[in-house]
Amino acid sequence: MDHPPITVWGRATSVNVMKVLWLLDELAIPFHRIDAGGEFGRTRDAEYAAMNPNATVPTLVMPHGYTLWESHAILRYLCRTQPGGNAFYAEAPEARADAERWMDWTLASMNEPMRVIFWTWVRTPAERRDLAAAETARVAAERLWRIADAALEGRDYIAGGFGLGDIALGGFLHRWFQLPIERPDLPRLRAWYDRLRERTPYRTHVAVPLS
Structure with a gap:
């Protein structure tokens, strides 16, 4: 075939x-x-x-x-x-830059603290976990998710309409809500996550059990 x-x-x-x-x-x-x-x-x-x-x-x-x-x-x-x-990738320069800003921010800012939290709780045996480092990363990630929550005011998606900004961040968003960690109540962030989970491709490839 x-x-x-x-x-x-x-x-x-x-x-x-x-x-x-x-x-x-x-x-x-x-x-x-x-x-x-x-x-x-x-x-x-x-x-x-x-x-x-x-x-x-x-x-x-x-x-x-x-x-x-x-x-x-x-x-x-x-x-x-x-x-x-x-x-999914706007032609208008400002709309495109808005999406690209979140794509770059995902890699430059969000990637490292979320990597530490995820590896600590999902891929590291309990006896080898560095919980102090995980908590430091969680605090850093929380600060960043508060930025995203504020940016979602009046928006359904991170850059306005659904697009690459959401796809860039969506995997970390799922992990944030599924990891066994303390999380603040961020209603706009939660609504965004729930909105993404309405999309079949997101449920198929991203909103899956952590492993």
Whole structure:
């Protein structure tokens, strides 16, 4: 059986892979995913290194042979090249910049504290957990989620209409609400999370049990 034309290398439990699968599903684009990274290895194999020398996931492979790594670059590329993509990546300069600001903020600010919390509670055995570091990260993440909550005032989605800003942050949002940690009551953030969970691609690829 022939594979669908777009291939995504990366394990489904990676938050960065989730973003790409979510967008492909939103665009109704068929794809083939190959497990790589984590327990699956392969990212340091010569074949993979030729596509992505960083040994990270995801890596996108297009039918014409073009390969691309870095999840947010992949999101932008898909929106610019695939039918229907502009609906998720505004053409107007200010609207586009608004979405891109949240995409960059996800990587520059939110990524590290959420990584520490997630790895502590999900991927580290109880006897090896650094709970002090996890609490420091939780406090840092809470400050950031308060920023997002404030930005959602009068908005259904983080950059106005649903788009790449939501897809960039949505994986961390799910983890924030599912991790066994203390959380403040942030009604706008919760409403945004509930709104995303109404979307089938989000429930399929992102709002899944933590592992």
